[in-house]
Amino acid sequence: MSKTLPEKYRHPYAFDSKYKKSAVYFSMEFAIDQSLKIYSGGLGFLAGSHMRSAHDLKQNVIGIGILWKKGYYDQFKKEDLSMGVQFQEKIYHFLEETNIKFTIKINNADVWVTAYYLNPKTFGTVPMFFLTTDLPENDYLAKSTTFRLYDSDPMAKIAQTMVLGLGGAKLLDALDYEPDLYHLNEAHALSCVFHLYNKFNSVEAIREKMVFTTHTPEEAGNEKHNIHLLNSLSFFDGIPLEKVREITGIYDDTFNHTLVGLRLSRIANGVSKLHGEVSRDMWKDYPGICPIINITNAQNKKYWVDAWLEEAFQNKDREALIKRKTRLKTKLFEIVADQTGKLFDPNIITIVWARRFADYKRPHLITRDYNRFIQLLENSDRPVQIIFAGKPYPADYGAIHNFDNLTHISKNIKNMAVLAGHELKLSRQLKKGADVWLNNPRVTREASGTSGMTAAMNGAVNFSTNDGWVREFKDLNKKQNSFVLPIVDHTLPTHEQDDLDLHNLYEMLENEILPLYYDTPKKWWDLVETSMSHVAPFFESGRMVDEYYKKLYK
Incomplete structure (x- = not known):
């Protein structure tokens, strides 16, 4: 596969020699501009600053996220001044259609995915792609997967993470682009590792390409699901469950997404000095995890x-x-x-x-x-x-x-x-x-x-x-x-x-x-x-x- 993006999606600058290694940054949310309402809070604010500063320093990074049709939600005050929640359709004329379409399996059914492109000139970011299932080829359930950021239905939220992980990895294939590194901002995009396993047939090859940023300072706060539920939803990209256990080291029925991210990455980071210490202590008794360093968050x-x-x-x-x-x-x-x-x-x-x-x-x-x-x-x-x-x-x-x-x-x-x-x-x-x-x-x-x-x-x-x-x-x-x-x-x-x-x-x-x-x-x-x-x-x-x-x- 190509080491360069198709010409119309390339960076608008020559890469600084310090930052030539190619990386793709996966995040569930990005706070790029007030007009692009695809974020909820700090994770998105951080990711938005990352994309801006990567552009300013001429880094070889691209971003992949999801185009949430109804955003997180619109907050307003009701008649009695209590808080109201509104989910309103958003339309973004500044995003460009890529006309790239492909399917991923969710719950053993084909779900169509397409990507929209954010030109670096629009808001001063690196090239960015936003995935959506809101296509006429999909039924309503499949379409609605990318309607609301962090859907409150647990099954729907798993499906959303699959669009980001499996869909993001498949988008790179559709672009004929193979980056040096896959950088997961939190474990939401973890399903991409199973696509990579199907592509490379090697845990070592995944580890060579994966780096991981964890943000959650309590073990209990990290996302967990029943491994059989994930399997029934096609989370593992067709890989048999016994092979999944072998790849991930999860031999009971509780699939801990962060733990698997730490096992399948070559290195990970906490987001402050204290959080690095807390993370190392929190995961030290789990076998097979990668080193956890700390890189303190910052803003543009x-x-x-x-x-x-x-x-x-x-x-x-x-x-x-x-x-x-x-x-x-x-x-x-x-x-x-x-x-x-x-x-x-x-x-x-x-x-x-x-x-x-x-x-x-x-x-x-x-x-x-x-x-x-x-x-x-x-x-x-x-x-x-x-x-x-x-x-x-x-x-x-x-x-x-x-x-x-x-x-x-x-x-x-x-x-x-x-x-x-x-x-x-x-x-x-x-x-x-x-x-x-x-x-x-x-x-x-x-x-x-x-x-x-x-x-x-x-x-x-x-x-x-x-x-x-x-x-x-x-x-x-x-x-x-x-x-x-x-x-x-x-x-x-x-x-x-x-x-x-x-x-x-x-x-x-x-x-x-x-x-x-x-x-x-x-x-x-x-x-x-x-x-x-x-x-x-x-x-x-x-x-x-x-x-x-x-x-x-x-």
């Missing part, structure tokens, strides 16, 4: 940073920096006013909590001591404004309840807002308008997290538990660049951890952060500038994609 500064704010920072013009930050807050507050009817003040410190609503991220932690929360927001000496945003998984009714409860609390509080529609555009505006970026996951649960990186790039100060990337950030140059809570004993019951973290959060906020902002503004802006200087280059994705070549692709 060129896409995320406000250009005028960055110019003022680079020119060491503090007056211009403060003026621009105030303007950015004003622009964010226009959205607050539009969605909530509340007029926020750009001279008041503004705290933002905005990311995927998941239980371990504890979106409502600061409100759990309700009396103290109300005292905080009613303090006229050191006033505070707080904004929440984020999209719960549409079938996670506990997370939706937390979102709705925050909205209910906010109804009678003029300086608290809960915003809907948390996607790339709103995410950028929140980071540009925040003074304090609040991040309070239970420690060891956040593999990396990246939202605080792009907040810091836009002059927001991180206020976080000591987890993920922040652990590395706070120790840079031994100079304070953030506010990080002391680590509590994570073997304690979760309610005790939460109580201790909540107490420490208020102590730090009331005794350190608010006095610094209001009483010593010069020191506050010193901290802002230190944070901005520390976040790049290490937490800029140019460093990350360079490390992927040096450490993972070598």
Whole structure:
């Protein structure tokens, strides 16, 4: 097979000599642009930055994902302001039809797949292909496989991973393209290894070509299915079950996708130093796994940073920096006013909590001591404004309840807002308008997290538990660049951890952060500038994609 893509899909640059080895990056979601709604959260934000920085550094990488017809979902507020979920058809005129069609077997039936092409010139990415089963040759069940990202039906979600893995591998065959490396961003595309086994008839050949990035810091959180269910759905690409057991080392009935990914890759990585340590410890007792290194996540500064704010920072013009930050807050507050009817003040410190609503991220932690929360927001000496945003998984009714409860609390509080529609555009505006970026996951649960990186790039100060990337950030140059809570004993019951973290959060906020902002503004802006200087280059994705070549692709 060819080592080069067909001419019309080739990169628009000569490859940098450091990055000539060819790699294909498989991801279930990519956050490339607000107009392309095929992502849910951090995994997609990371993948989008990877594709942009790979382009900027002239790397020999292409991306393969899925064209989700109805996206993740559209988030809105119902009549009573509770959260609504809408699945609306999306049409993308900037994607190009490849007219490539092929079939994969799902549940022993042929399902037709086609691919759409994202030209690198459109959004400044490497060449990208998005797979869809929404074709007239398919019945409704097959068509709907690529309708909703992370379908809540377990069988449908397995079928989706097969479109990404088996379909992605077959697309490369249809392009007559054989890359040096298959890079799986999480285990969603794992089924591609069975296509590769059928092609090469060798586990060693698969290992030579496979690298794997794992994001899940708990063994229980990694996807598992009954091996007989997967077999009945044709997950193993026609390979007999006994041979599958031999290939994967899975001899019981529980097929652990991450474990198989670690066994069939030549090397894998966790996504922060801490997560690398957690992953090595988590999998150390399983035989046959590959080495697990760590490559800390990062984000594409060129896409995320406000250009005028960055110019003022680079020119060491503090007056211009403060003026621009105030303007950015004003622009964010226009959205607050539009969605909530509340007029926020750009001279008041503004705290933002905005990311995927998941239980371990504890979106409502600061409100759990309700009396103290109300005292905080009613303090006229050191006033505070707080904004929440984020999209719960549409079938996670506990997370939706937390979102709705925050909205209910906010109804009678003029300086608290809960915003809907948390996607790339709103995410950028929140980071540009925040003074304090609040991040309070239970420690060891956040593999990396990246939202605080792009907040810091836009002059927001991180206020976080000591987890993920922040652990590395706070120790840079031994100079304070953030506010990080002391680590509590994570073997304690979760309610005790939460109580201790909540107490420490208020102590730090009331005794350190608010006095610094209001009483010593010069020191506050010193901290802002230190944070901005520390976040790049290490937490800029140019460093990350360079490390992927040096450490993972070598």
